[in-house]
Amino acid sequence: MQILLIEDDAAVALYLRRGLEAEGHVVDHRDDGRTGLLQASTERYDLILLDRMLPNVDGLKILQTLRATGDSTPVILLSALGDVDERVKGLRAGGDDYLAKPVAISELAARVDAIGRRGALQEEPTEIRLAGLVVDRLAHRVEIDGKAVDLTAREFRILELLARHAGRVVTRSMLLEQVWNYHFDPQTNVIDQHLSRLRQKLAAVSDRSLIQTVRGAGYTLRPTG
Amino acid sequence: MRLLKSFSFRLSAIYALIFLGSVAIVLGTYQLVSITLPRQAVKAALQSEADALASAYRGDPRALVAPLERRAGEDSPRAAFHLLADRSGAVIATNLPSWPAYGGERWVSIEADIYRDGDEDDHEALALDRLLPDGTRLLMGRDVEELDDLQEAISAAALYLIAATLALVTLGAWLMNRAIGRRLAAITASAGQVMDGNLGERVPTSGSGDDFDRLADTLNLMLERVEAGVEAVRNVSDSVAHELRTPVTRLQASLRALAADDRPGSRAVADAVAEADRLQAIFDAVLRISRIESGRHAADFQKIDLAELIGDAVDLYGPAAEEKEIRLAQKVEGELRARGDRDLLIQALANLIDNAIKFAPSGSDVVVRGRRDGDGVRVEVADAGPGMDEGLARRVGERFLRGPAAQAQPGFGLGLSLARAIAELHGGAIELRPRNPGLVAGIRLPTPPGP
Numbered sequence: 096m097q098i099l100l101i102e103d104d105a106a107v108a109l110y111l112r113r114g115l116e117a118e119g120h121v122v123d124h125r126d127d128g129r130t131g132l133l134q135a136s137t138e139r140y141d142l143i144l145l146d147r148m149l150p151n152v153d154g155l156k157i158l159q160t161l162r163a164t165g166d167s168t169p170v171i172l173l174s175a176l177g178d179v180d181e182r183v184k185g186l187r188a189g190g191d192d193y194l195a196k197p198v199a200i201s202e203l204a205a206r207v208d209a210i211g212r213r214g215a216l217q218e219e220p221t222e223i224r225l226a227g228l229v230v231d232r233l234a235h236r237v238e239i240d241g242k243a244v245d246l247t248a249r250e251f252r253i254l255e256l257l258a259r260h261a262g263r264v265v266t267r268s269m270l271l272e273q274v275w276n277y278h279f280d281p282q283t284n285v286i287d288q289h290l291s292r293l294r295q296k297l298a299a300v301s302d303r304s305l306i307q308t309v310r311g312a313g314y315t316l317r318p319t320g
Numbered sequence: 321m322r323l324l325k326s327f328s329f330r331l332s333a334i335y336a337l338i339f340l341g342s343v344a345i346v347l348g349t350y351q352l353v354s355i356t357l358p359r360q361a362v363k364a365a366l367q368s369e370a371d372a373l374a375s376a377y378r379g380d381p382r383a384l385v386a387p388l389e390r391r392a393g394e395d396s397p398r399a400a401f402h403l404l405a406d407r408s409g410a411v412i413a414t415n416l417p418s419w420p421a422y423g424g425e426r427w428v429s430i431e432a433d434i435y436r437d438g439d440e441d442d443h444e445a446l447a448l449d450r451l452l453p454d455g456t457r458l459l460m461g462r463d464v465e466e467l468d469d470l471q472e473a474i475s476a477a478a479l480y481l482i483a484a485t486l487a488l489v490t491l492g493a494w495l496m497n498r499a500i501g502r503r504l505a506a507i508t509a510s511a512g513q514v515m516d517g518n519l520g521e522r523v524p525t526s527g528s529g530d531d532f533d534r535l536a537d538t539l540n541l542m543l544e545r546v547e548a549g550v551e552a553v554r555n556v557s558d559s560v561a562h563e564l565r566t567p568v569t570r571l572q573a574s575l576r577a578l579a580a581d582d583r584p585g586s587r588a589v590a591d592a593v594a595e596a597d598r599l600q601a602i603f604d605a606v607l608r609i610s611r612i613e614s615g616r617h618a619a620d621f622q623k624i625d626l627a628e629l630i631g632d633a634v635d636l637y638g639p640a641a642e643e644k645e646i647r648l649a650q651k652v653e654g655e656l657r658a659r660g661d662r663d664l665l666i667q668a669l670a671n672l673i674d675n676a677i678k679f680a681p682s683g684s685d686v687v688v689r690g691r692r693d694g695d696g697v698r699v700e701v702a703d704a705g706p707g708m709d710e711g712l713a714r715r716v717g718e719r720f721l722r723g724p725a726a727q728a729q730p731g732f733g734l735g736l737s738l739a740r741a742i743a744e745l746h747g748g749a750i751e752l753r754p755r756n757p758g759l760v761a762g763i764r765l766p767t768p769p770g771p
Binding site for chain 2: 104106107110114196197198199200201249275277278279280281282283285288289291292310311
């Protein structure tokens with residue numbers, strides 16, 4: 096993907112740029128608000144990574160300006176450690192996602208992936224079919240190789256999220272945000288326990304290990320695995 | 321007993337005693353000057369009169385009649401009385417209506433008749449009764465009616481005076497007790513606030529510049545120093561965390577890159593990654609606490625259904641509890657509404673549940689209860705773990721504080737600090753109380769105004 100990174104801290108910018116380039120993305124970097132906004136409005140990008148606090152023009156202002164001029168390029172806001180109201184403000188101003196600094200590359204990469212995928216899927220299908228796995232989003236039904244799996248509503252939503260991002264990493268905080276709709280740090284890995292339950296239920300029907308753990312990042316669903 | 325231990329009560333009691341003592345001295349002095357001394361003067365006069373007659377006595381009682389009657393006829397403010405009787409008791413001369421039997425040489429009080437302006441009055445008289453060497457009885461007296469009247473008046477007045485003084489002294493003592501008690505209570509209350517962690521509390525002053533104000537000023541100065549010191553320590557820990565965050569992030573990235581290489585020996589690298597993650601988590605928690613404490617969130621509070629929040633938290637921690645064979649249950653009574661930040665509130669509740677699961681023995685219950693409490697709501701997490709002693713419970717919220725029971729558990733001692741910071745941001749508090757066995761950790765929140 097073509098990514099524009101607007102970040103004033105040179106060390107952080109270098110770290111993010113290297114990380115994203117290692118994932119195969121192309122990164123342009125601007126280190127202040129004014130040139131960043133200029134670059135964003137003159138060239139097309141698949142994604143803009145926008146620091147919240149910037150010299151000259153504030154990150155939130157850039158986002159508002161872009162949205163006001165009809166630019167709908169996905170934007171991930173980056174900000175110094177997770178002030179929750181900052182996050183709400185950022186999303187309200189038209190941001191697509193929000194990450195607290197310091198950013199783990201694995202977390203950022205997973206979210207960049209998720210956003211890239213959202214652009215590709217014009218509308219969400221009512222049924223996801225992946226090599227024997229069927230997730231019926233209307234009937235809330237799951238089948239593996241024709242056999243139905245009995246899941247709780249919560250487990251269904253976990254599986255649905257993983258299936259929608261099949262082959263890509265879904266991080267624990269993405270699961271917490273999208274399945275439970277909360278953004279916080281649960282200290283212990285409570286998410287892991289939910290995943291292990293889901294895995295047990297799936298294992299009872301099929302001996303394929305559909306859900307795999309990606310160390311230091313999260314989970315991924317590999318239908319062919 | 322509590323009253324006796326009160327300094328202001330004792331002070332008032334001493335004040336009352338001193339006051340009563342002064343009244344007694346005044347009364348005593350008055351008695352001495354207006355009664356005792358005049359009576360002594362009368363006695364001295366009678367004594368010398370009697371001595372003069374006795375020394376002139378030559379064995380003939382009749383020779384005494386003339387001087388006695390002359391004396392009785394004198395125009396004196398103190399009328400003179402006498403009784404002269406021979407050895408057999410036969411009265412030779414007297415101007416008294418009655419007299420007591422002879423009882424040895426002594427001072428007696430007798431009733432005398434006074435004729436003045438044609439009226440007859442009964443008067444009190446003081447008299448010296450004695451026998452002359454040949455057995456003749458000589459009793460000589462003088463009118464002391466006015467001293468007697470005065471004595472009665474003084475006794476009655478003293479009763480009223482003491483009663484009135486007692487009433488005034490009690491009132492004064494009560495006022496003093498209250499005035500001192502109030503000032504002391506204000507200082508005690510402020511100290512209590514400070515003990516509860518509110519270092520910004522100051523002792524109120526009356527503005528009069530009195531001793532209590534000077535004490536309050538000194539205490540306030542001390543509190544300012546203490547607060548500045550605590551603030552400095554906090555700032556240092558926050559800025560250390562802030563400065564180290566970025567290098568730790570880079571360290572994490574490098575270690576992850578190493579781990580991804582998947583060469584043999586990467587076990588050490590995996591350990592290093594885990595340690596770097598721990599480090600990161602500590603810095604994050606410290607910084608979050610200080611951000612929340614600085615109170616910049618309040619602007620974005622929304623209406624929150626706490627029953628739903630409790631349900632979500634229990635759902636989230638259900639499998640983790642089950643892993644330890646702990647039954648995690650919820651009891652929500654009625655509608656529970658609050659204003660706040662739902663991500664922060666679930667963080668606070670999650671920290672309490674996380675602690676409860678950590679410390680509860682397997683096979684026990686952890687119950688999350690939500691209920692209304694006066695003009696607020698209360699969410700409590702009850703466990704059957706080792707609990708917490710009172711001293712430790714009072715220090716709850718101190719960063720990196722870990723009780724003896726926590727030593728065996730993973731954690732940094734930041735969970736309750738964060739929960740407390742969040743509760744306080746919402747105008748509430750964290751409350752810990754013991755349970756047998758275990759602990760009840762609660763978040764109290766004010767109810768939002770309006771429907």
